[in-house]
Amino acid sequence: MAEVRKSMIKIKPKKFKIGDTVKVDFIVIHPMDTGMIKDKKNGKIKPAHYIDNITFSFDGKPFTTMKIWESISTNPYFSVMYKVTGKGKITVDYTDNQGEKNSKSKKVKPKD
Amino acid sequence: MERRKFIQGMVATSIIATITVPTTLLAEETQKAPAKKGPNDMSFDEAVKAITDGKGAKESDKIKLSVPEIAENGAVVPVKINVDHPMEEANYVKAIHILNKGNGNARCADVMLTPANDKGYFATRVKLSKTQEVVALVELSDGSFIQMAKSVKVTIGGCG
Known part of the structure; x- marks a missing residue:
């Protein structure tokens, strides 16, 4: 189960100062299976497999938490x-x- | 003569094909929709009730919900939400919920924001099974709820 997923955080724009508001993008490679799709190889229904909780934090202080579903x-x-x-x-x-x-x-x- | 007829025929059939194919596809899509059931199915009304605690939400122009009018692929529909509201310690956007009206599970995402975000902004990509409305439900720090809905036309469903 301990499979390391490929993920990426991007901060836009690249150059910013203290006090600026930046966009924080997070992308992760994940199948997000809904539990309704058939596996083409063996014809069985794939079990649901999706991310449910995400926490964005800065130096250990969470600033955004998300709860998401298979949609x-x-x-x-x-x-x-x-x-x-x-x-x-x-x-x-x-x-x-x-x-x-x-x-x-x-x-x-x-950058200051 | 032969050639003229042939070309005319080709033009006519291509026009008919372009008109009829999408509409038939859409019709099939809507017919077979409520067949499958997932583990955490929830209707739109139930979801709104659960989030707002029975209070309901008002329509508001403060929310800018950007979704494509026509999504060719229902598996990847970009959704962007901008809330025109201050983000101060006492008065801020507490949460942004993305809901849909046509999928098995009406809830897509709940995003809890804090004043550190500085802007009521959230963007993601969602799956839509058929042509339906996407709803952004925003909770403000004073406990009130506002919402905005927009319909998206989906030509190929994205939920399997």
């Missing part, structure tokens, strides 16, 4: 705004309904 697309993409308060690290923790836990982080380096 989100395969390889989901989430985008939120964040006001930069200083140097630190943005971390995204996510869990799915089959018990996988993963996290991804990115350093925040504002």
